[in-house]
Amino acid sequence: MTINIRRPDRSRPEPLWHQAEQALRALIADGTWPDGTQLPNEGKLGEMLGVSRITIRHALRNIEESGLLLREHGRGTFVRTSTVTAGVRGLTSFTQEMSDRGLVVGSRVLEMVELPATPEMASALEIAEGETVVKVRRLRAGNNQPIGIQTAFMPAARVPGFLGIGEPVPSLYEVLKNRFGISPQVAREIYRVGTVSAEDAALLEVEAGSPAFVVQRITSDARGPFEYTVSTMRGDRYEIRSRLQV
Structure with a gap:
């Protein structure tokens, strides 16, 4: 499935991790990634957004801490059931x-x-x-x-x-x-x-x-x-x- 994702713009003043976080949140909010969806790995997300793994990791950690994602060791990262x-x-x-x-x-x-x-x-x-x-x-x-x-x-x-x-x-x-x-x-x-x-x-x-x-x-x-x-x-x-x- 082709995903329409908003890639970070390096000319903007907001940090890349913040732009990446907002882009990922948007895919959850609009239902592109519904509850239970497994996200692509950090490398793939980095390619999709044109940013480094460190940037992706920062963005994912913030979204996880807000309760929208569940990261399971050895399995991956999933959109969390409404919490x-x-x-x-x-x-x-x-x-x-x-x-x-x-x-x-x-x-x-x-x-x-x-x-x-x-x-x-x-x-x-x-x-x-x-x-x-x-x-x-x-x-x-x-x-x-x-x-x-x-x-x-x-x-x-x-x-x-x-x-x-x-x-x-x-x-x-x-x-x-x-x-x-x-x-x-x-x-x-x-x-x-x-x-x-x-x-x-x-x-x-x-x-x-x-x-x-x-x-x-x-x-x-x-x-x-x-x-x-x-x-x-x-x-x-x-x-x-x-x-x-x-």
């Missing part, structure tokens, strides 16, 4: 995280209602128990592969008329910013190892009891907490990486 990699990062939405990793975000609203705050919700959002909150439960996907289920709770007083807006597209944070003037400033997350419930298993296309990350997140702006989210993320499509140094 979100969590680690040290800025305060971003799921939509932005997916975009940063070259994945096409997918979202489907499963439930969007108002209900009284439970003690847990009230404590997280710093409101009175029983106060009305908006619940938004969504199935999140990357490249049409289910990754997790996120359930967000927001004080109804901060988002009046939210239910009348319809599905928050493309991002809940975008809707909050554009419609209600709410922009996140700080968030606190807790990760726990858990399992997928019977209710969520069919949606996530796994067996009930499969490994999962359960993530609790409280997001605040200058006025205080405006979102409390509980997410169940597939253990095989969500991972946490940290860089440790002295």
Whole structure:
């Protein structure tokens, strides 16, 4: 198969490894190399792009660290099944995280209602128990592969008329910013190892009891907490990486 690849231009100011990285990412993003595809070896990639093996190695390492590639010793380099990699990062939405990793975000609203705050919700959002909150439960996907289920709770007083807006597209944070003037400033997350419930298993296309990350997140702006989210993320499509140094 002939591959249309953008070769680095030595007259441009960007480093060759950066141009090579962007060219390879583009082939993943546009589906030329779908999930599970084995990439050509470093020598062949170098010929395709007109750069050295060292340049290719640098580019591949960066893409691998972002979670888009899996390099297996003795086998080769493969496009990784849609995976979100969590680690040290800025305060971003799921939509932005997916975009940063070259994945096409997918979202489907499963439930969007108002209900009284439970003690847990009230404590997280710093409101009175029983106060009305908006619940938004969504199935999140990357490249049409289910990754997790996120359930967000927001004080109804901060988002009046939210239910009348319809599905928050493309991002809940975008809707909050554009419609209600709410922009996140700080968030606190807790990760726990858990399992997928019977209710969520069919949606996530796994067996009930499969490994999962359960993530609790409280997001605040200058006025205080405006979102409390509980997410169940597939253990095989969500991972946490940290860089440790002295």
